[in-house]
Amino acid sequence: MTMPKQVDLKTIARDLLTKGKVEVFIGYQAASLPLAAAPLIIHGAKDSVDASQSMAPDAERDMMARKVAALIFDDRCEMNLVNYLHKFKDRKTAVVVKGCDSRSVVGLLQEKQVDRKNLVIIGAPCRGVVDRRHVAKLMGCDASREVDREGEHFRFQCAGSWKRVKVADAIYTACRECQVHNPVIADYWIGAPVPQPDLPELTAEMEALRKASPDHRWTRFHKEMSKCILCYACRNLCPACYCKTCFADACKPKWVGRTDDPSDAMLFHLQRLMHLGGRCTGCGACVRGCPMNVDLRLYNDHLRSHVKQEYGFMAGMDSAVHPPLAMYSMGDCNEFIR
Amino acid sequence: MNNDHPSEFREWQPRILAFLCNWCSYAGADLAGVSRLQYPPNVRIIRVPCSGRVNPAYILKALQDGVDGVLVSGCHPGDCHYLTGNYYARRKFRLLKELLDFVGVEDGRVQFSWVSAAEGAKFSQVMTEVTEKVRALGPNRRLAKRIVKM
Numbered sequence: 329m330t331m332p333k334q335v336d337l338k339t340i341a342r343d344l345l346t347k348g349k350v351e352v353f354i355g356y357q358a359a360s361l362p363l364a365a366a367p368l369i370i371h372g373a374k375d376s377v378d379a380s381q382s383m384a385p386d387a388e389r390d391m392m393a394r395k396v397a398a399l400i401f402d403d404r405c406e407m408n409l410v411n412y413l414h415k416f417k418d419r420k421t422a423v424v425v426k427g428c429d430s431r432s433v434v435g436l437l438q439e440k441q442v443d444r445k446n447l448v449i450i451g452a453p454c455r456g457v458v459d460r461r462h463v464a465k466l467m468g469c470d471a472s473r474e475v476d477r478e479g480e481h482f483r484f485q486c487a488g489s490w491k492r493v494k495v496a497d498a499i500y501t502a503c504r505e506c507q508v509h510n511p512v513i514a515d516y517w518i519g520a521p522v523p524q525p526d527l528p529e530l531t532a533e534m535e536a537l538r539k540a541s542p543d544h545r546w547t548r549f550h551k552e553m554s555k556c557i558l559c560y561a562c563r564n565l566c567p568a569c570y571c572k573t574c575f576a577d578a579c580k581p582k583w584v585g586r587t588d589d590p591s592d593a594m595l596f597h598l599q600r601l602m603h604l605g606g607r608c609t610g611c612g613a614c615v616r617g618c619p620m621n622v623d624l625r626l627y628n629d630h631l632r633s634h635v636k637q638e639y640g641f642m643a644g645m646d647s648a649v650h651p652p653l654a655m656y657s658m659g660d661c662n663e664f665i666r
Numbered sequence: 667m668n669n670d671h672p673s674e675f676r677e678w679q680p681r682i683l684a685f686l687c688n689w690c691s692y693a694g695a696d697l698a699g700v701s702r703l704q705y706p707p708n709v710r711i712i713r714v715p716c717s718g719r720v721n722p723a724y725i726l727k728a729l730q731d732g733v734d735g736v737l738v739s740g741c742h743p744g745d746c747h748y749l750t751g752n753y754y755a756r757r758k759f760r761l762l763k764e765l766l767d768f769v770g771v772e773d774g775r776v777q778f779s780w781v782s783a784a785e786g787a788k789f790s791q792v793m794t795e796v797t798e799k800v801r802a803l804g805p806n807r808r809l810a811k812r813i814v815k816m
Contacts, residue, residue: 368717374681500781538768539766540771542767542770542771543770544770545768545769545770546769546771546808549769549770550808575723583727583728585811590810591810591811591812592811594730594769595727598726598765598769599722599723601765602723602758602761602762604759605761605765626720627768627769630764630768631765634761634764635761638760652757653754653757653758653761654735656750656753656754656756656757657753658743658753660753660756660757660760661760662743662756664759664760664763664778665759665778665779665780666778666779666792666795
C-alpha cells in the first residue's frame with residue numbers, strides 16, 4: 329500500500345467540507361467529562377439532508393468553521409466512529425479512524441454495507457487510548473482534563489499539579505494488545521506511522537484460561553455474566569452489529585429473556601458472540617461502553633484466535649476476502665462430528 | 667413436567683433434543699424404528715429440512731429451557747440434499763462447540779453426527795451413546811433458567 333498523504337486534521341476537514349467533496353465529516357471533539365472525547369458530526373454545505381433551516385449562508389459558514397475548529401485527535405479519542413457510518417450510507421462521508429476502527433471499515437466493506445466510493449477515510453496512527461475510569465482510580469482524582477504524553481509516561485493534571493502514570497498502565501487492555509496501531513486503509517493520514525510492537529499470539533490470561541478446567545471456565549463466565557444488566561451498550565457501540573432489528577429486540581420468536589437471571593445475560597452474549605464469530609476485530613468498544621465492566625473481549629478473543637488458527641482469517645484486514653462463516657472447505661474439521 | 671426435582675417415584679432421566687435433517691438423519695431414525703432397533707426413549711426429535719437450517723440459537727435456547735443434551739444430525743459431507751447446507755453447518759457448529767467449551771458448558775451436552783437414511787443401526791447407536799453420556803453428566807444446571815412457579 330502506498331503511504332497515504334499526511335495532512336493536518338483541521339485543514340483536511342475544512343478542505344473536504346467547503347469544496348463539497350464530502351457531505352458529512354465524522355471526527356472527535358473534547359467532551360465535558362474529564363479525559364473524554366465525544367463524536368463530532370459536521371454537515372457540509374452540500375449536505376442536502378441536513379436542511380439548514382433558515383440559516384443565512386454566512387451563519388452556516390461560521391458554524392461549520394467553529395465545528396472544524398473543535399476537531400481534535402489525541403489519546404482521549406476512544407470511540408469507534410465507524411458506528412455512525414450506517415446513518416450516512418448514501419452520502420459522501422469522511423470519518424476519522426484509528427488502527428482498530430479502520431479494520432471495522434474494512435469489515436463493513438467486506439460485507440458490502442458501505443460503498444468505498446462514498447468514503448473518505450482519515451487514518452490516525454494511534455498509540456493507545458487512555459482508560460479514563462482506570463486512571464481516575466489509579467490517581468484518586470477524576471478531574472484531569474488534559475493529557476500529555478512524555479515518552480513512556482502520561483502526565484495528567486490533577487488538583488493543580490501534574491502526575492505521571494506509565495502508558496501501559498493507563499491505556500485500555502484492547503490498546504495494550506493491539507496488533508494494528510496504523511490504519512490498514514486510509515485516504516489521508518493525520519500523523520506519522522507509529523512502530524508496531526511484537527506481541528504474543530495469545531495473552532497470558534487467555535493461555536491460562538484455555539488450560540484451566542471447564543468448571544473454572546464456567547465459574548469465570550458466570551461471574552462475568554452475572555454483572556451484565558442487559559443494557560445493550562455493547563451491541564449499540566459495536567460497528568459489526570448493524571442489523572436494523574437486532575435478535576435481542578425481536579419478539580416473534582423471542583430469543584432473549586429480560587429477567588435478571590444470569591441465564592438471560594448468558595444467552596444474549598452467547599448468541600451475539602456467535603453472530604460476531606470471525607467478524608469481531610477486537611476494537612474494544614464493547615468493553616469501553618459497558619457500565620458494569622463485563623470482560624467481553626475475553627470471549628471475542630477466543631473466537632478470534634480460533635478463526636485465525638482454523639481458517640487463517642483476521643477480521644477487517646482485507647476487504648477482498650470473504651468472512652470464514654460465509655464459506656466452507658472440503659477440508660474443514662470433521663473430528664468433532666460422530 | 668418438572669424434571670429438576672426427582673420425585674420419590676422416579677429418578678432423573680436425561681431429556682435430549684435432537685435436530686434431525688429431513689432427508690438423511692430423520693429417515694435414518696425412521697429406519698431404526700421400522701427395524702425395531704432399540705434405543706433409549708429419552709430423545710425428542712425435531713425435523714428440520716437441513717442441518718444447515720439449525721440456528722445455533724436453537725441449541726442455546728434449548729439448553730436455557732432445561733434440556734439436558736442436544737444432538738444435531740445431518741447428511742454426510744457430499745450427500746446434502748441441498749448440496750452445501752451441511753458444509754456451512756459444519757463451520758457453524760465448530761464455532762459453537764469452541765464457544766461452549768470455552769465458557770465451560772460440559773463436553774458432551776451438545777453433540778453432532780452425520781447419519782444417512784440407510785444408517786438405522788448407526789442412529790440407534792448414536793442415540794444410545796449420547797443418552798449415556800448426558801446421563802453421566804447429570805442434569806443441565808449451567809445454562810438453564812430457573813422459572814419460579816408461584
